Amino acid sequence: MNRLFFTGRVAATPVLSNHGDSKVAKFTLISNEYAGRDEGSGETKERQVRIQFTAFGSRGEVIARNVLKGDQLIVEAKLSNNDYLDGQGVERYGYNFTVDSFEFGAPGEPRRAQLARRQE
Incomplete structure (x- = not known):
């Protein structure tokens, strides 16, 4: 089995939907990775990586209920074919990252603002 670990900031507040009898949350994590050095200035360049995840059942409900845009998540996922x-009968190939477990990381700006309002 593939076990993959990701850390990143949530691109948008996760969306929870029904899939049969189960709840499903979909969200995208963003992280920056090293992309070389600028030839002119020598400065480090980074590129943004976006990966979409699917969380089923109680995991999906917890993520949708507690995660806001910008919050950091640490995700363990498995990769599966999709x-x-x-509609034209052409075979399309894709993949899906399904959340096996996760941990909450640092809060994003919306969460920090929410926490600050509660302390007032």
Whole structure:
């Protein structure tokens, strides 16, 4: 089994939906990774990486209820194929990162503002 670990900031507040009898939360993590050095200035360059995740059942409910845009999440996920035939009968290949476990990291700006209002 694939066990993959990711750390990043949530791109937008997760969306919770129904999938049969189960709840499903979808969210995207953003992180920056090293992308070399600028030839002219020698400064370090970074590129933004976005990865979409799916969390089922109680994991999805907890994430949707407690995570806001900008919050940091540490996610353990498994990679699975998401192949299908499109409307024209062409086979499309994809993948899905399914959350196995997660931990809350540092709060993002919206969460910090929310916490500050509570302390007033």
